[in-house]
Amino acid sequence: MFDSLSDRLSGIFDRLTRRGSLSAEDVDAALREIRRALLEADVALEVVRPFVERIKEKAVGVEIIRSVTPGQMVVKIVHDELVATLGEEAVPIDLHATPPVAVMMVGLQGSGKTTTTAKIARRFTTRDKRKVLMASLDTRRPAAMEQLKVLGEENGIETLKIVPGQTPTQIAERAMTAGRLGGYDVVILDTAGRLHVDEALMHEMADIKRIADPHEILLVADALTGQDAVKVARSFDERVGVTGIVLTRVDGDGRGGAALSMRAVTGKPIKLIGVGERADALEDFYPKRIADRILGMGDIVSLVEKAAANIDQEQAEAMAKKLQKGSFDLEDLKSQLQQMEKLGGLSGLMGMMPGVGKARKQMEAAGVDDRIVKRQVAIINSMTPKERRKPELMKASRKKRVAAGSGTRVEEVNKLLKMHRQMADMMKSMGKKKGGLAGMLGGM
Ligand code: GDP
16 A cells, blocks of 8 residues: 555655755755655645645754754654645544435446445444445446345345336435335445546436435545546535545555545545455545555654654743743743644643633633634734843834734734733742742643
């Protein structure tokens, strides 16, 4: 899986991580190679371009952590970008609806739709203990109906009785009725495919959708077809609307172009991947694991993560010292705000603290949310270093400049300055008490 792309990338990074220092030219050269490797892996140009741009931005702005080489930092940056491009979190199939929950499978002929229908049904029955009914709506190919029936028999899953002469919508209706009457939790509808996306097919899909009111519409696409798979997904999404993607034949996919482009181009999550012909060859799509596979540098990534955690600790200790001295300027406020963002923003941070449910509700009611933290950081970024050290310099004209520079309003600048003043006062008084807030922060 993704072997050829993985080999290419590890070659690039081997050279990069072996160096003690990196010049801007080194980074540029590596980025050019990464770009070429991704394009050769058939990743969409519209994905590659911003991907490389973001890495460049981050690589330039990154603080170098002691104990980690610059090359290793770059590996970590690329890893994080891969995870982001793949969609960050796994998105499971959602069955939270009144049963029978309809799951509609769509895609081109030969993409692996029928096989995947059986794989998913098997997973729902064996792992999730659901009662599942499968129905083939492929009236154009009787062999397809027969194929689903056989797969059902092999895997102990019930299929809707085949009634010759019915239209796809009639079958869909019958399937949903059978689902209700038979007390099924899930009804999976395996629709017909075509060799290409065409009007007739799209109409048929829209009709079935109207009748079955599916909770999930899963587009099945063959990873080996690369960018064509992405185009097909886009067409189906535009015409029928899909809730997720199942990428098949990932077991034979050395390049990874479809996997890497799908989310970014269609905006729809890959929910599952098919990794073989057998009924159990189906896996959840975990962006982080996939990124690890593609990059093959899990050790370096965790090394950098650990080092970064140490830095956070060092920063907290330095902050504690400053507080004891009673100096807390806007630069310090900024690093506190950024620290907070790293921990998952305001909501993430508060979620970790016990007993803050009420405070959180109050803050939400007052309109304090994670976006505000970002805006506050932007305000501080628009100040000169001198202003950050001496907030009292911030008079009307400077406030106006900073508001314009950060795309905010003067009231927001005022609010931030007030917040800073209150925090500085509070910290000063607590810093005086031994083991107060300063002690607490140091121990964090
Ligand atoms: P459909 O026309 O879309 O219903 O496609 P099928 O379900 O009949 O699958 C076409 C072929 O692809 C079959 O031989 C399947 O065994 C094979 N296939 C489906 N999914 C996978 C997969 O994830 N990996 C591999 N290696 N083969 C697959």
